[in-house]
Amino acid sequence: MQLEIIGWFNIAVAVLGRFWSVWITMAVWLAFSIRFRKHLGLYGDLFRTGVGLSGVVICLFWLSTAIFAPIVAPFDPISQIAALKGALPGTIVPDGSGVYYFGGDTLARDVFSRMVYGSRIVMSIAPSATAFALIAGIGLGLPAGYYGGRVDSVLSFFVNLLLAFPVILLFYLLVTPDVRELSFDNWFSEATGIGVSISRSFAAVIFLIPIVFFLTLFHTRYKSRPERYYLLIGATILIGAWIYAGVIFDADPVGVMHVSANYLNIFVGVVLGSSPSVFRIVRGLVMDIKTRDYIAAAQTRGESAWYIMIWEILPNARGPLIVDACLRVGYTTILLGTLGYFGLGVPPDSPDWGTAIKDASRLLRAYIHPALPPAIALMSFVLGLNLLADALREESLKD
Amino acid sequence: MHSFILRRLGVMALTMVSLTLIVFYMVNLEPNLKKLALNQTNNRASAVDVEHWLQANGYREPFFKRYAEWVGVWPKDPSVDPTTGKPAPKFGFCSGPTTRQVSGVLQGDFGCSTKFRTAVSAKILPALAATSKLMFWALATVIPISLLMGILAGMREGTPTDRTLSVLSIVTTATPEYVSGVIFTVIFASWLGWLNGSAASATGQGLTFYNFALPVMTMAIADIGYIARMTRASMVEVMTQQYIRTARLKGLSFPRVVLKHALRNALITPFTVIMLQFPWLLTGVVVVETMFRYQGFGFILNEAAANNDIDLLLGCSLVSVVVVLLTQLISDIGYVYLNPRIRVQ
Numbered sequence: 099m100q101l102e103i104i105g106w107f108n109i110a111v112a113v114l115g116r117f118w119s120v121w122i123t124m125a126v127w128l129a130f131s132i133r134f135r136k137h138l139g140l141y142g143d144l145f146r147t148g149v150g151l152s153g154v155v156i157c158l159f160w161l162s163t164a165i166f167a168p169i170v171a172p173f174d175p176i177s178q179i180a181a182l183k184g185a186l187p188g189t190i191v192p193d194g195s196g197v198y199y200f201g202g203d204t205l206a207r208d209v210f211s212r213m214v215y216g217s218r219i220v221m222s223i224a225p226s227a228t229a230f231a232l233i234a235g236i237g238l239g240l241p242a243g244y245y246g247g248r249v250d251s252v253l254s255f256f257v258n259l260l261l262a263f264p265v266i267l268l269f270y271l272l273v274t275p276d277v278r279e280l281s282f283d284n285w286f287s288e289a290t291g292i293g294v295s296i297s298r299s300f301a302a303v304i305f306l307i308p309i310v311f312f313l314t315l316f317h318t319r320y321k322s323r324p325e326r327y328y329l330l331i332g333a334t335i336l337i338g339a340w341i342y343a344g345v346i347f348d349a350d351p352v353g354v355m356h357v358s359a360n361y362l363n364i365f366v367g368v369v370l371g372s373s374p375s376v377f378r379i380v381r382g383l384v385m386d387i388k389t390r391d392y393i394a395a396a397q398t399r400g401e402s403a404w405y406i407m408i409w410e411i412l413p414n415a416r417g418p419l420i421v422d423a424c425l426r427v428g429y430t431t432i433l434l435g436t437l438g439y440f441g442l443g444v445p446p447d448s449p450d451w452g453t454a455i456k457d458a459s460r461l462l463r464a465y466i467h468p469a470l471p472p473a474i475a476l477m478s479f480v481l482g483l484n485l486l487a488d489a490l491r492e493e494s495l496k497d
Numbered sequence: 498m499h500s501f502i503l504r505r506l507g508v509m510a511l512t513m514v515s516l517t518l519i520v521f522y523m524v525n526l527e528p529n530l531k532k533l534a535l536n537q538t539n540n541r542a543s544a545v546d547v548e549h550w551l552q553a554n555g556y557r558e559p560f561f562k563r564y565a566e567w568v569g570v571w572p573k574d575p576s577v578d579p580t581t582g583k584p585a586p587k588f589g590f591c592s593g594p595t596t597r598q599v600s601g602v603l604q605g606d607f608g609c610s611t612k613f614r615t616a617v618s619a620k621i622l623p624a625l626a627a628t629s630k631l632m633f634w635a636l637a638t639v640i641p642i643s644l645l646m647g648i649l650a651g652m653r654e655g656t657p658t659d660r661t662l663s664v665l666s667i668v669t670t671a672t673p674e675y676v677s678g679v680i681f682t683v684i685f686a687s688w689l690g691w692l693n694g695s696a697a698s699a700t701g702q703g704l705t706f707y708n709f710a711l712p713v714m715t716m717a718i719a720d721i722g723y724i725a726r727m728t729r730a731s732m733v734e735v736m737t738q739q740y741i742r743t744a745r746l747k748g749l750s751f752p753r754v755v756l757k758h759a760l761r762n763a764l765i766t767p768f769t770v771i772m773l774q775f776p777w778l779l780t781g782v783v784v785v786e787t788m789f790r791y792q793g794f795g796f797i798l799n800e801a802a803a804n805n806d807i808d809l810l811l812g813c814s815l816v817s818v819v820v821v822l823l824t825q826l827i828s829d830i831g832y833v834y835l836n837p838r839i840r841v842q
Binding site: 149255258259261262263264265266267270271272296428432435436439440452455456458459462463466469470473474476477480481483484485488 | 508511512515516520523524526663664667668670671672673675676678679680682683686687779780783784787788798799802810813814817818821822825
């Protein structure tokens with residue numbers, strides 16, 4: 099059967115057209131940002147350089163693509179049209195329902211739609227995993243740098259332990275189906291009836307850190323102002339417990355939160371792989387900042403240690419941390435791709451970029467077109483984040 | 498200095514024990530053991546047979562006792578054939594001890610690989626040799642290129658050369674191995690046909706440019722940008738120092754100032770960075786060797802993990818942990834020697 103193929107120029111025009119919702123969002127967003135850049139602080143300064151602008155544009159592009167994925171993608175990412183197995187880019191679907199713009203992969207799925215939906219997986223995991231890694235790294239790095247001595251030695255030992263673990267080995271050991279299996283044969287399950295797995299236990303600890311962190315944050319600041327204090331503490335405990343129940347035990351009373359064991363596992367792996375270096379950075383920053391005069395002033399005022407750490411040191415360390423957060427989202431994206439590339443954790447038909455690259459790279463001899471879109475997508479997104487981080491670093495160094 | 502190295506070695510030993518304990522725990526989880534037993538009893542065993550096999554081969558002994566046996570500080574009992582009651586090797590394809598004796602990692606007995614059906618050490622050593630070839634060529638590419646890029650960019654900050662090289666290094670850092678590998682294969686193997694997209698023949702027939710250039714390029718590209726950026730930052734800082742200005746005012750030519758005065762001081766940071774790259778190279782090695790089917794350390798680590806090959810996986814983790822810790826130690830010591838301003842207490 100002869101399949102009709104449209105030319106390269108038509109493909110380019112049609113693909114650009116598919117992204118119309120993304121273009122509109124980006125145009126509105128950029129117009130507003132550039133119009134009000136004088137009032138937007140560090141973010142507004144980004145638009146002064148070409149590097150910063152291109153970083154914002156690339157990140158914004160993938161963010162809006164993830165949001166509008168169902169509108170942008172012409173096909174379902176896992177539906178197959180048997181006739182189009184390995185079809186060339188621009189092949190028209192025989193029943194006339196659309197075009198495989200970037201061709202079909204070896205399982206006859208639309209490469210373009212899979213690339214678009216892949217951005218959703220990255221966007222839903224990478225930023226949140228980075229946020230957790232940052233909070234965990236900050237929460238442990240602050241006391242290590244501030245107290246020094248024995249606290250530092252003990253914390254640093256554990257972190258070096260994690261750092262000495264090659265990331266790939268950590269993933270292999272942690273993000274495999276066997277580890278995910280719930281076991282009920284232990285004291286905790288006998289007492290509560292809740293199954294335990296290693297990733298669940300790790301997640302339980304990792305998710306506890308932000309709650310404790312925010313409690314300390316509010317406790318140190320608003321202790322003397324009861325009306326604010328009880329509100330903030332109550333809200334933190336309520337929201338924290340809700341997310342905790344939903345994410346860790348999959349037992350959300352309202353029924354909104356649900357994280358599949360797969361993604362929880364990936365999440366734990368990525369946070370563990372990425373928080374040790376945050377710890378090192380925060381520790382170094384704190385050691386530098388704690389010698390400043392305003393810290394001595396706060397100590398003389400009799401402020402508590404945690405107040406000084408969170409409300410005096412942390413705000414002054416924000417510059418390097420913002421830059422690092424940007425780089426880290428990119429790094430997390432690379433880690434997610436690595437997981438997908440080795441088929442760890444993600445379901446085999448998942449449209450994420452790493453899995454797509456793995457599937458395509460095995461058959462590069464036969465077809466090359468399924469490999470390039472996910473590879474270039476991943477590279478461009480990480481590139482955008484790195485450009486953003488570079489511009490942020492330049493801008494924050496200027497003052 | 499000596500007490501510093503001694504203390505570091507002590508912490509290293511403690512780290513190694515903790516890490517191997519963790520890995521030992523993870524690979525000996527119940528599902529992993531069941532899979533191994535099923536595998537060894539030809540996949541047709543009933544639950545009772547599986548339990549029997551695990552009992553007979555000592556997998557039901559207390560955890561710490563088995564760990565001590567693996568390390569080689571506690572004598573290991575030979576496995577007993579359940580039908581004859583006589584000692585028999587645990588796995589048919591490699592010999593185990595037939596009498597009660599101490600035989601563990603410390604004695605050089607790493608156990609038996611169930612995937613490759615041979616002793617672990619017989620598999621790991623050639624693989625390490627193969628990987629060190631890959632590492633050597635990758636570093637031999639990375640170091641000159643990245644140092645040159647960093648120095649050229651950093652010696653005149655803000656020039657078009659600097660901007661171009663900086664963007665170039667950002668692009669290469671943004672490209673993980675599995676992406677650059679695919680792109681290079683498409684360009685150089687599929688379109689141009691200059692290079693071989695697989696390094697499988699490198700193991701048997703020896704390295705050639707044709708089969709080895711792609712893995713080396715892929716390994717190198719991810720690191721070039723990072724080291725170049727570090728070198729650039731360090732170079733920029735050195736170029737603003739007073740002694741550089743003095744040298745310039747003395748009437749020395751610019752190339753001479755860069756080569757004679759700036760270079761040595763600017764290379765301290767890249768040295769540490771290059772040493773600390775080894776743990777990252779390890780992940781890269783696994784990706785690159787799997788992608789190009791090159792039978793090195795990363796390849797067998799991947800195979801061991803994918804096939805739940807307990808002893809091989811333990812051996813691989815031990816090797817990688819030792820590599821990481823040693824490079825950390827060497828980089829610390831080297832840093833002290835390169836930079837006399839740092840004194841160790």
